[in-house]
Amino acid sequence: QSDRRRHHISNIQVLPQDSNTATVLSYVIVSAVADQELTFKTVGTYTDTVTRTSEGWRISAKELNLDTGF
Template sequence: MTPDERRAIEADVTRLIHAYTWANDDADWHACAALYTKDALFRRPSGGDPVRGRDAILEGFLARPARAQRHTIANVLVDVVDENTARARSVIVLYMGNSVGDGGLPVQDAKSPLIGTFTDLVVRTDEGWRFAERIGSLDFRP
């Protein structure tokens, strides 16, 4: 693999992580789930049992109560394993709150922000780069 090919994979995986973040903040759960492989493993940073499979991941997203949220992803580090596999780590900061009835800015939740880490296994598929594993954890208690 050439250095240019490695950098291209790093950029593609970083873009996947950012696309997921924007879809999540837009509450576009179908777009979020589509970024996983059909048999992916996902665990939210807030914990709970891991969820296996794109359909189950989508079901979990659809079951979430509505909230105002904004994720910030930082310190993305991609390690290319081979031309079809990469591992990535990133820091996540989640600001959340409740929408207000008058259409104004949401009120920030007292538990916000939450700070955690995602550890990802990413694979190249016919659909493009997708999460095969996305394991979240919190770095500080709320």
């Protein structure tokens, strides 16, 4: 991979499951810059499971679903 990619996260929704876990849904846009040109590679969603620990909330599982491959 020779380009520089960024994952832009938006529309974050936190859905509590119980007092120690939640599901976090968000949209992602993957962009890339190569040779001074910006392109959008794909869009999709993240579904994270977060768990309360003694150190605070932590991501315990992450699922990425993309609308198209790249």
